[in-house]
Amino acid sequence: MLVEEIMNTDVASLPPTATIASALKLLHEKKIRHITIINEEKNVIGIVSDRDVRDATPSIFEENREHTELQNEIQTIMSQPVVSVHPLDLVEEIAGIFYEEEFACLPVISSNKLVGVITEKDMLHTLIEITGTNVQSSHIEVKVPHKPGILPEVAAIFGARKTNITSVLVYPYKNDANYKILVFRIQTMNPLPVIKDLQSAGYELMWPNDNAGPER
Template sequence: MLVEQIMKTEVITCKPHETIESALKLLHEHHIRHIPIVDDHQHVIGIVSDRDVRDASPSIFHPDPSNELKNELQTIMTSPVLTIHPLDFVEEIASIFYEQEIACLPVTKANKLVGIVTEKDMLYTLIQLTGVHVQSSQIELKVINKPGILPEVTSVLGRRKVNINSVLIYPYEADQRYKILVFRLQTMNPTPTIEDLQAEGYEVLWPNMPGIET
């Protein structure tokens, strides 16, 4: 999946000379947490978060709070800004969110702002990729880590003509000779499929259903 498929293209922006007060209003009006700061050519030169604005806002005990809010955004913005491209893979930018501990990434093309991706967008995308947003049953298998194992297993699943909503593969930490396959099937009764898998010698880790050996 590409970034252009999940990014928001209607991006609220500010110029560096605009005030903290103006950013504060935009954050509240549009219920957003980040505002990219751009120049006259739509180049991203900084970014301001709701936390930046909150930290820069004066205390209620300040003699003249309005003066603090008149400061320019360029005095509090984070710069330079890490950006991504519309044709980057979502799976790859997920690692950027994790490793850099950031909550928002502007999307640029030819050095111009074209969109934005937030951690909430990433979480929603993960929900879609795993298929948990639709009614389904989850089956987890421990299989030998060898080429061709996935089509072997899916051929067994195909006997029941059940749609596969998603497939996840991850290592079996206890023994690297194996891996775990996680299927989400479009059925509320996975028992016949589980029985087929076990009949072929596959070890079903989940569900551990009463009356079915696993």
């Protein structure tokens, strides 16, 4: 999946000379958490979060103080340089950037121009779709040898039952490189026939199993 498929193209941005007060207003009006700062050529030169603005906003308890801070330019509190991604980057690879750098938002740049943003919420929503947890389904985990052709071999058992597979994920098995865990989500509320077929074929089920209790 590509970044351009999940990015938000309705991007809230301000010039670096805009005031902190205008940023605060934009955050409230758009109900967003980040604002990209762009120059006249639409190049991204900074990014400001709601926390940055909140930290720069005077306390409501300071009644006798002139709140001139809100008239400061947004460039005085923006973060720079800005890490960005491209519309044709793979979402799976971008997830690593979010995790490792602990970012909450990344601008999407094409030809040095701002074309969108992608947030941690976008990433979480995509993960939900990829794993198939957003549709009613049954969850089955199968321990298999780590060898070529094992996935279609196991999937054929579902196909023999004409069971629709919603999603497939592959996980490592503990610290044993000789095995993998295949995680299937299938569109049936009665997975017992497929489970029995898998067991009859000699596969070990990690979920559901006798030690795991009733199926989730």
